[in-house]
Amino acid sequence: WCIYPMYDFAHPLSDAIEGISHSICTLEFEDHRPLYDWLLEAVGFDAATRPRQIEFARLNLTNTVTSKRKLRQLVEEGYVSGWDDPRMPTISGLRRRGYTPAAIRAFCREVGVAKANSLVDVAMLEHCVRDDLNNNADRIMAVLRPLKVVITNYPEGQKEYMLAENHPFKGGHRYVPFTRELYIEQEDFMEEAPKKFFRLKPDGEVRLKHGYIIKCDEVVKNEDGSIRELRCSYDPESKTGGATANRKVKGTIHWVSAEDAVRAEVRLYDYLIETDEKGEVPADFLAAVNKDSLEVLHDALVEPSVRLTGEGTHYQFLRQGYYVVDKDSTPEHLVFNRVVGLKDSWAKAKKG
Template sequence: MSENVALNFVDRLVYEDKENRKIDKVVTRFPPEPNGYLHIGSAYAINISYGIAQKYGGQFNLRFDDTNPMKEDMEYVHAIMEDMAWLGCDYGKEAFFGSDYSKQIFDYAIDLINKGKAYVCDLSMEEMRTYRGTLTEAGKNSPYRDRSPEENLELFKEMQLGLIDEGVRVLRAKIDMESPNLILRDPVIYRVLKEKHYRTGNEWCIYPMYDFAHPIQDYIEGVTHSLCSNEFINHRPLYDWVLSALELKGILPRQIEFGRLNLTGVVTSKRYLKQLVDSGILDGWDDPRLPTIKGLRRRGVTKEAIFDFVNEIGVPKTSTTVDYKMLEHFVRQDLKEKVKCLMMVQNPLKVVITNLEETEYVDVDNHFSNPEFGSRKIPFSKELYIEREDFCEQPPKKFKRLSPGEEVRLRSAYFIKCNEVIKDDQGEVVELRCTYDVATKSGSGFNERKPKGTIHWLSALDATRCTVRLYEDLFLEEPSDDQLIESINMNSKNVYDNALVEGSILNFISQGEKRFQFIRNGYYVVDKLTSNEQLVMNQIVSLKSNF
């Protein structure tokens, strides 16, 4: 197969199909229902379908599966289109909408009735469940199954005209009530729903079921391969039945299932996500703790990291469970060579250098290993700030930072020694008085002695106040269906309003940079709440993984 060597089983099937069925152009699609926001699981499915279309020089469609007016909204349409654009998945000039095919789908239902392959049924939903049978017991035919095509057309017309209440009457496919696949036991293909549709208004009061509409929509769009997760594997016979029963011409779409992606530590169910957003505990659909694409974007996760993550998982045949923290590894891998390194003090402690007469300037590299990022000068002044946790008045045995009478290296600057500890009336340490050794300047070659450790710092002359937000897992354990909100980790968001960061960050941000590595802290991104008055930064990931 030379350059067309299959990368996975879906790829192989598409290649063989293209050769055997003489398909000129491979067409795939991603069909979200506009009743929620895209999430990391959506990116996994998108990547598979989009990747196949790209590999074979084909076409990739975005189609909104919007034939259920109950919870669909244009808000979700716009959000999904925006996320698709951010992900860089080109779906052509415009998206498709299932609701645009309402008349065609209705006409296909009429065709089935005329062919004697669909009938109007007056059984209640409870009666229908009783007639359906079980996995070990065959179903029974509905007493309405043998209505004539003429009677069915008349009754279906009444449904269309709004003369029938919801739940009173449905249109069912006439297949096989004894089929071992329960889905083929005369499934409902149309029902009455007297709800206003977000696009078509009140034009329709009957709507097709997903299993009937989906293969027709694929056929109308010329989709050649309908790729979906294996939760739909039992639905494939009905997908194929619809296409066959309608006696459609030309190249018919083929459904291929891949293993569903399950993620530990997060929820991706739209129902769960909506519950979380509606609870008011989170900041909305783009809360950085959520696995939504909008949440990941606000968290600072790059699309490159997302695709590296889903590509690493591959395309398995069976369902796969992956630890969500694996994504963090790819975030670090992507960012470590891309972003500038600055110093930030999250919980500042004041340091006064008592023997410094005039402010000096030291050179600091903008990246820990890549000289192409250049360098900057930062002031080494009489008043500095260090991280409060980098000082301990009575240090434990292996403490390698600053303590009374001990020496520590300030990164890219000098050795300093703590000589005096100043406390307030409550006994809290508020200031350290230190001396510096002028001979120990970083890069000078001084090696007569080595301090216990190296810490980062900021000059009071170059400190910009910043709100820093750190995030932990939203759930500490798998939440239950009835305890979702109660299962939220209330320490999943920690805010530090008095953090300080190098002033040069403002210049970098004005040049369009949004992500940075804060030395010893992690990777951070500018949050949307940042204003001229207040800089707000979200931690993307810590520097080291606990995965």
């Protein structure tokens, strides 16, 4: 009996029988090529028409494992919720995370094909995703960690609608409700602010995006010292078209109407694997699993315009990043996944 390694025997024969011209493999199969060629010659396939094996370097990403065995281990041992977990580098995981086909194709073109093993910074993939979504995702306002604002000199019960731009390049508009009680981001207010803090602070002014200029007059606190709400006043003439519309203030912040905002669950994803300074995954990759790779915010607030939005719809949350509607979302319970933040470290590195 002549015993052949099953894969090395089946691989060239199936290629030749099926009429394959080029068999593309990763570099670990380079040592197998002499056997591949010998077997086809020994069986009698014509040298002019038989397939050729060509090797290329596999795509290795920082903060990422791509081994099927390791990915299966992450799923089976409960480190992720399944094969389509948005932290997984699977097709279903990338799709659920909100990475678009166009962005992935752009990334592949940028990386190219190499013969030498290398490690690609995952920030390069994020740059391609960010670039695609910047051109295609509509803008909305969402407050992830709400802080209540009461505009004391705005008439109770009154509501007006602010004209807001959907996209800076593609155009389109929507109307955003404005009321006496609003919510802003907690981080957009600081009681003891440094000199270059250009957001809201006691006796300070900011412009509400698409709306009025407001001034913080009073900070209302709970018994434990935490801030319950801000009491502010607004400049009625600072809206577009008003007498003081062009009055300059250094800060502009986003907001949502307390009466009309839709509560949403927002899932903030980070890298699943922590790597060393070179970006390489250690041999004991399970010990490098980032326990803080998912943060879930249950009380985020978004504009009412997204109430009936469908799974897979992308948005840029102004000043926050790019988000996609998750498959778990329903009209009664909106769920968003963070796709990628606004900061583009890869683009800055390229310019440098």
